[in-house]
Amino acid sequence: xxxxxxxxxxxxxxxxxxxxxxxxxxxxxxxxxxxxxxxxxxxxxxxxxxxxxxxxxxxxxxxxxxxxxxxxxxxxxxxxxxxxxxxxxxxxxxxxxxxxxxxxxxxxxxxxxxxxxxxxxxxxxxxxxxxxxxxxxxxxxxxxxxxxxxxxxxxxxxxxxxxxxxxxxxxxxxxxxxxxxxxxxxxxxxxxxxxxxxxxxxxxxxxxxxxxxxxxxxxxxxxxxxxxxxxxxxxxxxxxxxxxxxxxxxxxxxxxxxxxxxxxxxxxxxxxxxxxxxxxxxxxxxxxxxxxxxxxxxxxxxx
Numbered sequence: 001x002x003x004x005x006x007x008x009x010x011x012x013x014x015x016x017x018x019x020x021x022x023x024x025x026x027x028x029x030x031x032x033x034x035x036x037x038x039x040x041x042x043x044x045x046x047x048x049x050x051x052x053x054x055x056x057x058x059x060x061x062x063x064x065x066x067x068x069x070x071x072x073x074x075x076x077x078x079x080x081x082x083x084x085x086x087x088x089x090x091x092x093x094x095x096x097x098x099x100x101x102x103x104x105x106x107x108x109x110x111x112x113x114x115x116x117x118x119x120x121x122x123x124x125x126x127x128x129x130x131x132x133x134x135x136x137x138x139x140x141x142x143x144x145x146x147x148x149x150x151x152x153x154x155x156x157x158x159x160x161x162x163x164x165x166x167x168x169x170x171x172x173x174x175x176x177x178x179x180x181x182x183x184x185x186x187x188x189x190x191x192x193x194x195x196x197x198x199x200x201x202x203x204x205x206x207x208x209x210x211x212x213x214x215x216x217x218x219x220x221x222x223x224x225x226x227x228x229x230x231x232x233x234x235x236x237x238x239x240x241x242x243x244x245x246x247x248x249x250x251x252x253x254x255x256x257x258x259x260x261x262x263x264x265x266x267x268x269x270x271x272x273x274x275x276x277x278x279x280x281x282x283x284x285x286x287x288x289x290x291x292x293x294x295x296x297x298x299x300x301x302x303x
Contacts, residue, residue: 049176083139108144120251191246
């Protein structure tokens with residue numbers, strides 16, 4: 001699948017660059033240093049939804065594994081999504097009022113590895129309050145950079161490029177969601193399977209033909225496998241511990257992704273709303289945005 005993705009990606013770039021009269025993704029948007037916010041924000045937005053879909057998909061599974069009911073496990077993703085929506089609105093309003101867009105975006109992304117690090121500490125003894133609290137922190141980091149990445153990509157571009165950039169950056173969540181579920185799922189599933197296979201208790205029960213219960217090593221069946229076992233069963237404890245360990249590694253992979261996002265933010269072109277225009281021209285006047293040109297000199301673009 002990855003090979004097919006690479007080949008199709010190269011073919012798309014060749015066709016767009018050499019044969020398309022009206023390319024969907026013009027190469028000029030990705031090769032000009034003065035427009036570097038476009039590719040940086042595309043990657044950052046993709047990685048943001050890498051986190052989002054991985055959390056939405058795997059948090060309920062993890063919570064069921066550690067013993068919470070299905071309905072409760074599904075409902076506990078609501079704090080993450082609610083905080084993401086609230087923080088996105090608040091951050092956009094704050095950036096519009098006070099400026100310093102790059103700083104605000106970077107600070108929001110910096111919260112993500114903190115939230116993922118805290119989520120990695122969850123286990124079968126974790127309380128509902130702890131799960132909700134860590135989910136709120138993770139949602140705060142995700143939501144703080146969700147919509148503002150679109151603004152950063154658009155600022156400083158010619159008007160005839162805005163629709164193309166908006167479409168490209170807007171398509172990033174789909175790619176990010178697909179990659180997030182696939183990559184994090186691979187990390188969790190492989191870690192779970194390896195841990196179970198190394199367990200002496202699990203191996204002996206799985207290979208014992210006289211055992212009354214058949215235990216599947218398929219990570220997709222982990223919830224049904226655990227629910228079929230008695231609460232005091234040794235194999236149940238092994239499977240839960242194995243999945244908790246695998247979950248921790250999945251969270252660590254998300255921490256690594258968030259650190260990559262911070263590196264990209266450091267390369268970002270400075271974007272600030274010019275509050276002086278509001279003071280001097282009145283509330284109804286157009287806002288202006290201060291950005292850097294290719295030589296890192298400040299210029300003002302009216303919006």
